[in-house]
Amino acid sequence: MKDFVLHGRWVMILMCAIFLMSCSSLPVIKPVDPTAVPNTKKRCRQPFLDIPYRFIHSIEVSFPGGKTGTVMGVTVFDPAEKTIHSVIMTIEGFVLFDAWYEKEVRVNRAVPPFNAEQFAGYMMEDVRLIFLAPDGKLLDSGVNAEGSTVCRYPGNKDSIIDVIVHKDESWDIETYSNSHELLRKINAVDVQNRIPGMVELRGFGFREYSLRLKLINAEEASPEANRVRPGETPEDDE
Amino acid sequence: MEFMMENRAKRYVLLIGILCTCAFMLGWVNTWEDIRRESAKIKTVSAQFSQQKHMQILTKPLVSKGRFYFQTPDSVRWEYTSPIKSVLIMQKGSIKRYTQGSRGLVEDASGSLESMQIVLQEIGRWTRGQFTENEHFSATLKGGKGPRIILTPKEKGLAAMISRIVITLSPDRQGVIKSVKIIENEGNYTLFEFTDVQINGKISETLFREIG
Numbered sequence A: 001m002k003d004f005v006l007h008g009r010w011v012m013i014l015m016c017a018i019f020l021m022s023c024s025s026l027p028v029i030k031p032v033d034p035t036a037v038p039n040t041k042k043r044c045r046q047p048f049l050d051i052p053y054r055f056i057h058s059i060e061v062s063f064p065g066g067k068t069g070t071v072m073g074v075t076v077f078d079p080a081e082k083t084i085h086s087v088i089m090t091i092e093g094f095v096l097f098d099a100w101y102e103k104e105v106r107v108n109r110a111v112p113p114f115n116a117e118q119f120a121g122y123m124m125e126d127v128r129l130i131f132l133a134p135d136g137k138l139l140d141s142g143v144n145a146e147g148s149t150v151c152r153y154p155g156n157k158d159s160i161i162d163v164i165v166h167k168d169e170s171w172d173i174e175t176y177s178n179s180h181e182l183l184r185k186i187n188a189v190d191v192q193n194r195i196p197g198m199v200e201l202r203g204f205g206f207r208e209y210s211l212r213l214k215l216i217n218a219e220e221a222s223p224e225a226n227r228v229r230p231g232e233t234p235e236d237d238e
Numbered sequence B: 001m002e003f004m005m006e007n008r009a010k011r012y013v014l015l016i017g018i019l020c021t022c023a024f025m026l027g028w029v030n031t032w033e034d035i036r037r038e039s040a041k042i043k044t045v046s047a048q049f050s051q052q053k054h055m056q057i058l059t060k061p062l063v064s065k066g067r068f069y070f071q072t073p074d075s076v077r078w079e080y081t082s083p084i085k086s087v088l089i090m091q092k093g094s095i096k097r098y099t100q101g102s103r104g105l106v107e108d109a110s111g112s113l114e115s116m117q118i119v120l121q122e123i124g125r126w127t128r129g130q131f132t133e134n135e136h137f138s139a140t141l142k143g144g145k146g147p148r149i150i151l152t153p154k155e156k157g158l159a160a161m162i163s164r165i166v167i168t169l170s171p172d173r174q175g176v177i178k179s180v181k182i183i184e185n186e187g188n189y190t191l192f193e194f195t196d197v198q199i200n201g202k203i204s205e206t207l208f209r210e211i212g
Helices: A004-025 A034-044 A119-131 B006-025 B031-041 B113-127
Strands: A053-062 A070-078 A083-089 A095-102 A105-110 A141-145 A151-154 A160-165 A170-175 A182-192 A195-202 A209-220 B044-055 B060-069 B075-084 B085-093 B092-100 B104-105 B137-142 B148-153 B162-170 B176-185 B190-197
Touching: A004 B113, A034 A141, A034 A151, A034 A160, A070 A119, A070 B092, A083 A119, A095 A119, A119 A170, A119 A182, A119 A195
Parallel strands: none
Antiparallel strands: A053 A070, A053 A209, A070 A083, A083 A095, A095 A105, A141 A151, A151 A160, A160 A170, A170 A182, A182 A195, A195 A209, B044 B060, B044 B190, B060 B075, B075 B085, B085 B092, B092 B104, B137 B148, B148 B162, B162 B176, B176 B190
C-alpha cells in the first residue's frame, strides 16, 4: 500500500510537470491591420539576403563555465538554390571543418572533434537558420509586446521559427520545440544595409553554448561561388 | 558543438609558429650541414608577417597580419594584429594563447600543456638544424638560388591534414626566409611572408611575459 502511495505521488508529480510543460506557450503575436500584412511579411524577409553572398566572421564560442575559443568562419550561400558552403578554420588558417548543404549535408573535411556524429548536421542547421529564410508557409504574423514585427513559420520536426525584426532594424530568430521550449535564439545587431555587424546565437537545452559572429567581410558572390570545384595547385612546391 | 581543438589541430597551429621560428634560423644554405652551422648563430629574431589563406571558397585570399618574436632557447611571441587580435606566448615550458573577444583579450581554451610539449620537442630539434631527424616530417633540401626546404609528413594522420610544407629562403640575405607555405590539399594552402626581419636585435623580455 505504501509503495502504491509513493507511486501515486510520483505519477501526480509527473502529471503536474507534463501539465505545466504543456502550458508553456509561444510568445504572443498581436495581429496587425489586414492591409498591413503584406508589409509585415516583407519586413520579416529583411534578415535574409536575396542574392548569393560570402561572409567572413570571427566566431567566439562560449561554453558553460566561461571557457571560450575563437575560430574564423567563411560562409557562402545561395538563397535561390538554398545551398550553403561553410568552412571553419583556426586563426592560423588551418581548416577544421568544411561542409556543403544542398537538401542534405556533405562533409568535405572534418578534423576531430568536428567529425563527431551529428556535429555537421547541427552545425549546418545553425548556419541555415542564420542565413536562409525559413522554408515553411507563414503560420502567423503581427507584432510582439515591444511592437517589433514578428512572423512565425513551421521548422523541422514540428518546431516553430519566429523571425522578429525590431524598429532599429536589428533582428532576432527564435526556434521552439513542439512543446514550445526555446531551442535557439539568434540576435543580430549593428545592421547596415541588411548585413549585421554582430550575430549572437545561443543554444539551449541539454548542451548550452553560444556563438558570437563578428563580421570581418561581406561581399556578393556569384551563384557558382559555393560550388565545390577542382582546386588550384600552388606553384613552386616541387 | 564543441569547438575545442584536439591534439592534431593544436599541433598544426603550433607547428606554424615553430616553422616560422625555426625557418629564420636557416641561413643561405646548400647542405644540411650549412643549416646546422647557421642555426648556431641566431639568438633573436623579430619580423612582421602576412598570412594569406587561399581556399576554394574564397575568390581572393584572406589576409591576416601580425608580428613575430623569437629568443633562444625557446621564447616565442606570435601576435596577430588583424583581422582578429590574438597573442600566442611561449616561454620557459609554458604556452598560452589570448584572443580578443567580447570580454577583452582572454586566454583561449584551445591552449594545453600537451601542445607545449610537442612545441618544445620540435624546437629543440630544429634549433639544432635537425630537420632530417624529425619524427613527423621527411625533409628535402633544394639548394641553389632561392633555396627551399620541402617537408612531407611521415604519419598518415598528419598527412591527412597537411600535404606538404615549403620553406623558401631568401636567395641573397643570409639568415632570412622569404616565405613558408603550408599546403593542406589542392586549392587550400596558407602562405606566410615575412618583412622587416631583424636578426639578433634586442628584444624586451616583457614581450614573452605580458600580452599587452
